Amino acid sequence: MTIYISLLFGHLILLAFSLNFCRFRLSTQLNKILILLMVIYSYGLAILFVQEWLLLFSLLAIFTATAIYQTIGLLVALPLISFVYFYMNGFELYHFVIFTLSALTVAYLTNQGAAYVRTQNRWKSLLIKNSKQLNVIREISIAMQQTRDLDKVLHIIITSVTAGHGLGFNRALVFLFDKNKDQLSGMMGIGPLNAQEGIDKWRKIAEHKYRLIDLLEIDDEKQIDPQLNQIIKHLTIDLDSDHILKDVLLSGKHRVIYPDKVHDHIHQLLINKFNIDEFLIIPMIYQSTKIGLLILDNPVSKKSITEQEIDNVIPLASLAAVAIQQAQLYQEIEEMTLKDGLTSLYNQRALQNTLQKHFNKQQIEPLAMIMLDIDYFKTYNDTNGHLLGNEVLELLAKAIKDSIRESDLAFRFGGEEFTVLLFNTTNHDVNLIAERIRKSIESTVFPNESSQPGNRLTVTLGYAHTEQISNPSPSRLISAADQALYEGKAAGKNCVNQYRISLQSK
Template sequence: MVYGLLIGGTVLITIVLNILRLMTTPALNRWLLAGTSSLVVIWHGVLFDFYDLHWSVLLLIMTGLVCFHWKGMTVAIMVSWLLVYSQSGILSFPLLLSYVFFGLGAALLFGYVKQLKRERSGRLRMLTASSRQLNVFREVSFTMQDTLDPDRLLQTILTSVTAGHGLGFNRSIIFFADLEKDSIYGVMGTGPMNPEDGFQIWEEITRQHIDLQGLIDEKETDSTHDEQLNERIQKMTIPFHGNHLFKQTLDSGRPLHVYASIADDPVLRMLHTDLQMDECTIFPLHHQGIPYGLLVIDNVVNKKPITPQKIDSVRPIAEQASLALHQTMLYQRIETLALRDGLTRLKNHRSFEQDLDVLFRECETDELSLIVMDIDHFKHFNDTNGHLAGNELLTRLASVIRRSVPDEQMAYRFGGEEFVVLLPQYDEVEAAQVAETIRSAVLGTNFMNGERQPGGQLTLSFGVASKHTLHEQSLEQLIECADQALYAAKSKGKNQVCRWEGVTL
């Protein structure tokens, strides 16, 4: 009966103590475990008249090792030896030595098990990180392949590097390299200007549970978080052929890990001063020997060190980004060739038709005007000076037109010696004023061999038509009316502007 009560009490106290362990701090938890083990050993001695006490105290030694490592094991060995001595009256040094050997063996076994756990945890972390990087790379690759829009492409690259669901850096910035203009200039960045802004952005993203693709889509439509950063970096321009680390990174083709706060370099000093950048890594963006730019990453918020493993995780994204930029640039070059006149670099007839179709529908209730202009006596110029001089004249004239219109993207070479300008939101009076501006600019420009033209100078005639004056609301009639106004200007003596008003088809 007594033994039953003792055993039941032991079990109950053990359960209570273990429940308390789950509710306490790790330090108190270790003391509770050591106290529970000591209580079990003592009660075992009481129940069995301390006959096997010299064996049961091994539990104390193991508990001391687990809870307090070498110090705990040493104290447990001494306590166990003295506890056996207090019950047996025999001070046995061989017993103490056996406890020491047992403790050492247990420590080696315990250390081996911990090493195995550490290796297993390390492999698990590596597998998790690799899986995460592969998922990011896959998702980013799909997004990059799905677009040829440069802005969306850049936003995808930057977001994949900085997002929590991505590679997790605090900030990333892209610079473009322009060899023709001998400059490296800031294009786009994502991330905070300072740690305080960074914590606010993280809290909002965490609260909304935004995944990587969702963050890419949101960044495309709402860039207010990065507005201050982009405003700052888009003012940064560095000479391409200067003696700085950006040029060295592009030349070497390898990432460069530096400390901007201590490096004696003009570019890094600028990054440190303007963006509070300390430790950073610069990745070259180049493909087949062509430098497209640089990707710069840093941890401005949490100040986490950028390890070699972290740098390796960005390399595939940087290489994929370089290929995507290469493809985008090729597409833009092909599109430019298809939609721009090869001689004057103005938009061509095909672009005009596309833009006019879009504008005519968008300006359904608003005004839209068209200017058609033609070089007076252009055949005489070609016959007198040759076709090469005629080409030079067209190129020079295109520059004058480009400088004289409100939006140079709305100026086109219609064909031959004829040019057109689209003016959304302009009525016929305002459009005629723009035409007069172009006419005056042409008269004020010294064209080579222009004095050989009839009248002693190069001149243009202009026809203007506006949508609201048309009898039939169609883009075909807008072009026809502007042509008729141009014909009227030619008929009245050339070198003048005629509006469609009062002209009969």
């Protein structure tokens, strides 16, 4: 008998070592099956060789099955093991009560333990998610504090909600509210236009092992999904009719839009433009001021948007609203410092900044400058007073803006002198635009212009092109245009005069 018991325990030890060897290489379910098979094998050996220990092994088999498979294990193992035991030893109520109470106790304790583990895992998962969210918000806050540029702020926002180390949405779109035009303007987006594009981008990010902070530092616009931004930046949505975006903006409440039906024409527009399916709209509001909307979806993973994800992104949307508001205010203040208060044209400081940026590029593109001056303006002021003089400057500024192209920039250089910069244009086109400005001003009706020589108010223009200047620089271009203006004044005024290289020798 001792030999049988020794062999039995030897088998158990061997099986235990084998199971321990396999447990890290197999799934949880396979490990459970192996344990159960080991117990069944041991129970069979006990039946054959050590029936005196059959009660112990019967209890062990019931405990193991119940512990592994809880209620199902109890329902299967208790009657089966009881039948085998009572068949071998005859029915005893005492043993049946022991089997039943022991199995119920193990089942209860196992269920309680499993529930405890599930609760702990749930709290652990929630803690990890909250920690991740706090870390994302911390990194975003730091990044936003380092810039006042609106485009950079928007880039930080959409990157943080789409990055794998961020909040993990596949795509984000930002629309800002323009209260003057009562419309939403598409500003920036990040994410794929289709699933394959998204997979390719994820693969690239994984290969480079980008962290969230790395993605935030990427500020090259060519790397921020140019096709998506080409669409969104040309998209404006009027708020003069009812639709889902207007509803969210006015109510201030987020909304998940499901693909079961098309709600309105704006929903259909988003489907057509972005192949959008289920998506989340979150309003960005700061102190009752409507800032805009954040639209999020998962076109690649097709993952449904959960309440937990919504709870995670809402604080970020609030933080984004504050950052955007501050960036817009800074932009307005910066704009004010670069604008002339009377004419609303850019001022001389803006002119110098623009020229410095242009000439600091590695490859300088063609640039032309027109300088114009009001003829006999001192006579006009002396005759009519400075109030009417200011009105003339306002009307003249409007005539200049109406005469130039959208890509051109107009500046008030100082006093009655104005400047226009023309980018990527030929010398011939500069002459046409300058002449158009001159004729526009000549045909404009100014107050009391009959007091001027010739009974009308006129201007003289001089222009220069970088192609005409050796080693062009801001000062050389200004000097050349000013010299052309001076020559035009000397030639009789109310004319357009071109800078000529021969003038350099004079």
